[in-house]
Amino acid sequence: MAAKTIISRPIYGTLSPQPGKHHLFIADAEGALAITDMAGKAPSGFFDGAEIVFIPSPESKHIAALEALKPMQLHVAPSFASLLPRLKQTLTNAHMGLRVYLAGTEGLIGQAMQVALEAGIDHTSIETEHRGSLARRMQCVHCKGITENVTTQPATCSHCGLLLLVRDHYSRRLAAFQGVCINAEDRSEIPPIEEAFP
Amino acid sequence: MGITFRKETFRDDFTFKNSPEHIRRFPFPFNEDAYMYAVNIEPHVVGPKGSVLENLIDVDEHYVAEMQDRALVLAEDPLRCQSLPHMTLAGWDLLELLMEQQALGYPEHFTLERDGDRWHWINRPLGIDDTFTFGDTSTLPYGPMEYITRQSQGDFCILDQRDGNLWMDAGMVTTQADWSLDFDIGMNFFEWHAPVPLAHEKGIFVRALKFLTNIQQGKPARRLNWTMTINPRLDTSPENYHKWGPDRATVTPENVGDKVHLRVELQSFWRLPRSNGIVFPIRCYLIKMDELVTQPKWARRLHRVIRDLPEELATYKGLTRYRPTLVEWLSKLDDGSATSPGFGPD
Secondary structure, three states: OOOOOOOOOOOOOOOOOOOOOOEEEEEEOOHHHHHHHHHOOOOOOHHHHEEEEEEOOOOOOOHHHHHOOOOOEEEEOOOHHHHHHHHHHHHHOOOOOOEEEEEEOHHHHHHHHHHHHHOOOOHHHOEEEEOOOOOEEEEEOOOOOEEEEEOEEOEEOOOOOOEEEEEEEEEOOOOEEEEEEOOOOOOOOOOOOEEOOO | OOOOOOOOOOOOOOOOOOOHHHHHOOOOOOOOOOOOOOOOOEEOOOOOOOOOOOOOOOOOOOHHHHHHHHHHHHHHOHHHEEEOHHHHHHHHHHHHHHHHHHHHHOOOOEEEEEEOOEEEEEEOOOOEEEEEEOOOHHHOOOOHHHHHHOOOOOEEEEEEEEOOEEEEEEEEOOOOEOOOHHHHOOOEHHHHOOOOOOOOOOOHHHHHHHHHHOOOOOOOEEEEEEEEEEOOOOOEOOOOHHHHHHHHHHOOOOOHHHHEEEEEEEEEEEEOOOOOOEEEEEEEEEEEHHHHOOOHHHHHHHHHHHHHOOHHHHHHOOOOOOHHHHHHHHHOOOOOOOOOOOOOOO
């Protein structure tokens, strides 16, 4: 569970079953366990109206556990990028009252939240639970490129190559933390690079 | 007779300077010999003749050069001007406000004629003479916010008010003190202020938000904020930090007076009539140390403020690297005698 630091940094909760007939779950890797944990608290028949979209880890764990919940639909996708067209379509066609649940890494929660916001769903109505890696999605404030799965502090921008301080300042619109050049005033200063977001 | 607009630059050869009259009218932000955050908001009413408050929207000798610098920034990075789709009406509100205020305060430079929705705007310093239909974006070369803020000094943030909060949903930001509109757009009041140290714990933002959401039409408010900038550079954006950051390592005892600038923001807050948004102009004033210390009271007081500034604030404002050099230089101008009350020079 990531610690709260500054106000723009997202705070995640624990998934809980919401009233309603239609439920959309989006999860990656260990996020599957947030769904199976929640299932114990769900009323019977809850998953009859649920779609689960799941991006497994490379070891393909937890797929069977999700199948066992007998959701109306289980869709397994290889990556978030591959999932995006389908997700946009699902949200565009969604009826009023659809409940959205996001579980897994911050990158997954942030990007799925971004798509949901664009579809007009209020962020405070979305259930979230952080599970698994603390890796961050980072936008370089200088070149605007996004670097995925940042685990170190500082981190190198995968686009322009500047060494960036990964701030806690977070944009829901960009689904990213802000990266700012850490040695802009004197490029010869190279601070030690530490594993900060394992 | 009007204002004589200076030909000057805010980059490369940095020829920006203040005339002696502009030094005296500089909005010095310290009314005592120490500084700490406060909700220092007051009604934005007209002040003394010859001050920056003589008009509620101030136009000064740097106007033309600042607008040229803004055009250069926008050409390099169009993301400095953004407006979310629901903010167009607020953009028209802002256009009306700035045209009215500039024409009112400086009739020799700006003229606004209205015939129903047909508006005729003349901006003599920039050589603009346009007729357009108020409310019809297709009759302007840019969206209404971008059009008028390319002709108005200072940065502008337009805040949408909903859910008891203010949302940074549009802005023209090219002279900012190290924050990114592109990153912060769409955030609420607490979120975009999240990186500011100490002030959250003091409840500053809760009280400020309460004040701002209650601002009424025709009753604007204002506050001063400050930082320091090396060289008279308007564009101290985070986007370009890797380009201007090295300036901070160039301060020496010999060049402090010329390189180190006090940067003061006159922030004002106005309710917009049609959109119910708030516009938040952030007007930036720069003055180099050599100019500032021509007023002995300001020299003494600035020395004490910078010397005693809490470390977190010095770090946040980016002063760490050159603060000792600056304090040493200013200390020679501080004989320890008392300073008179108030902001103004003696």
